[in-house]
Amino acid sequence: MAKEVFMPKLSSTMETGTLLQWFKQEGDPVEVGEPLLEVMTDKINIEVEAYEEGVLLKRYYDEDEEVPVNGIVGYIGEKDEQVPKERPGTEDKLEPESLPETPAQTAAEQTVETEKEGGVRATPAARKLSRDSGVELSLVQGSGAKGRIHAADVHAAADKENVRSTPLAEKEAQANNVDLSAVKGSGSYGKVMRADVTSLPAEEKLGSEPLQGVRKVVAERMQQSAGEVPHVTLHTEINMEAAMDLRSQLLPVIEKQTGQRLSVTELLMFVGSRALQKHPDVHASITDNRITKQSSVHMGVAVATERGLLVPVIRDTETKGLAELVAETKQTAAAARNGTLPGRDLSGSTFTISNLGMYAVDHFTPIINQPEAAILGVGRMQDKPVVIDGEIKVRLMMAVSLSFDHRIIDGAPAAAFLTDFKQMLEQPYQLFV
């Protein structure tokens, strides 16, 4: 019997996914573990692997269409098997929240984590060629039985990588900053000619690109959050002298233990987690008009990556020591930058810290990472004149800004949290109380 292909649920907040592309045509044989489609979730783009073997019988959605979680996007079964002609309804599906992890979800997560060349069907000759030419097998379309990659496929992929173009076209492209690989060639075997470059529409020449992928998600989420959530931002400055002293004393200890350097962000995560524990009002989230107070702190850390802003999550930070936080944060941030972070590590945060202190930013108003109640934006540290006991002194000051959702909390509890946070950093011994 034909088996459904579902839109996997890849994060706790995911309600729909956008089908970015199909890797298989209807009628194509499909093997377990083969990439079937690419899905854009609210966090990431991810390849979804088939968890059934057979023939892709039906595709109900076109590329760029949005599909509800657990919606049936297609069927895999035996050749000529009958499946519904029309897109099956999704209303009678189980409530997504109550569904256990689907195999697709697991498979998709594994794709990100473990897809290595070992999982690709390829002949030894193709593998050798791939090693020699540097063409990654996972990017090659196999022409053999069950998608097996042969030497000829690697050759073809290598040819494709090296775009064929005339010297004039290359010159033209260079002069106009045009990416040749994006230009459709009109010459023999798709060779890009000069005319192909000069005839490009102006906006393509400028290298404009559609709003899509992570960028699109960030755009939508930020617009939604800024539009829906009544943001109030509280600003303060924290004297960081004591905290930085503590950091310089802990640096060698932690470096010895983890091989990593303790950063200001991790110090802020540590202190922030403890401050949140004391302020359950701020440590809350809102969904469907219900406010949920969170117990464990799952700290989201905004990370700039080549693909756009990602917010990987470090879990249970209130129970973790600094060394543990350093090791885990460094590892997670690196995985986020490499694009190897599993989807589950990109969702489920309960509070977010966005640190722009490494730039020339004094302070900024962060936009809340929905559905959380608040977000802490961190600016740079600077020596500033401050008045202490009637005298002007120079102190290392850092501006922080707490944006909170005024639907969930009022100004006073948010201010109380920020005050506690500031005091803990200015008098770190409080952490031992």
Place this chain on the structure above:
Amino acid sequence: MQSSAVNSSNNKETTRSITFAEAVREALSQEMREDQDVFILGEDIGVYGGAFGVTRGMIEEFGPERVRNTPISEAAITGAAIGSALTGMKPVVELQFSDFITIAMDQLANQAAKLRYMYGGKGNVPMVLRTPSGSGTGAAAQHSQSLEAWVAHVPGLKVVQPSTASDAKGLLKAAIADPNPVIFYEHKLLYKTQEHVPEEAYTIPLGEADVKREGTDVTIVATAVMVHKALEAAEKLAEEGIDVEVIDPRTLVPLDEQTIVDSVKKTGKVIVVHEAVKRGGYGGEIASMIAESEAFDYLDAPIRRLGALPIPVPYNPALEKAMVPQVDDIMQAARDSVHRR
């Protein structure tokens, strides 16, 4: 005909064409004229000339002392040959059908193969056991088998499987000269095949494969009668644009691994074809050897094996034919390899 000895004689002998059976007889006669220690023994090999007429006329030239008719006991014939070989003679046994090797198996596997080893090199068994193998003559289940993998498995036995008359002559002479026991398979369907065979003496070393046809797209390693089917398939495939290389190992033990490996490195695809039942057949040995060799990295398709179905050889000619790989099967396997199916 790649042997240098053959090539060098081409100027002198260009027209003479003889059958496989005649080539075997010529090799035997030349060896017996050369060396008084060489003699032949077997059932009905005297006046009758052997089951397939290979020894016809030899008793007239060499007499009953050197062309010995024996009682009907393959074990006794083989045992006698082993014994005489140990004394320094060079016996060449003829078994009427290779199926009967089973009766001589104790002599072959437990005596002939091991004696030199067990005597610490102080005794040799320079014997040859010639025997017709294979199906295609309607001789049914007990007279049509290809059991070469059984003997190839035994350390100490050499195994030869020629596919042409000229190879048969050169290889048989090399087998007789070899100080070890050699099992020499002669496919029944090949006996009447004819080709140019040099008249003078020449040998083809055991362990030297022959590239019967050069090609670039896919290698077919075939033995005995399958060499001819592979060559026919290759000609037809050439019309489809598939350029087949056909390799005849000629001897299974010792096996010329390098020639096969070099070819597979060139084509990236290989099909092993033999008439013996595929399961447990010698093709598995060749396939494994390739997979273990430096050719592995050059393989661009799964190694394919073609062999007979795992059933007794049927008497019915249509079924007998259906049991073993035919030209069409070989062509299809080659297409599948080349077209990545």
